[in-house]
Amino acid sequence: MSESEEKRKRAKDFYIPPHSHCKVCGKAIPEGQIYCSKECRDKDLKAQKRERNMMWAFYGVFMGLLIVLLFASYFLK
Ligand SMILES: [Zn+2]
Numbered sequence: 001m002s003e004s005e006e007k008r009k010r011a012k013d014f015y016i017p018p019h020s021h022c023k024v025c026g027k028a029i030p031e032g033q034i035y036c037s038k039e040c041r042d043k044d045l046k047a048q049k050r051e052r053n054m055m056w057a058f059y060g061v062f063m064g065l066l067i068v069l070l071f072a073s074y075f076l077k
Pocket residue numbers: 022023024025026027035036037040
């Protein structure tokens with residue numbers, strides 16, 4: 001058996017049908033799906049919401065600081 005033939009055989013042995021992995025827990029799921037279960041979907045949606053809230057909180061702090069700096073530069077003239 002030539003080397004390339006053997007390689008082909010080995011690749012066939014380890015052939016895995018097309019599939020995806022759950023975005024949250026990494027479990028193998030049918031291709032085209034994002035989550036393995038409703039629980040994982042809920043978890044990810046909650047995490048996204050939290051991320052968005054964090055972004056807004058950060059934005060708020062940043063704007064607050066900017067306003068404070070503007071006032072400070074105005075009054076410390
Ligand atoms: Zn999952």
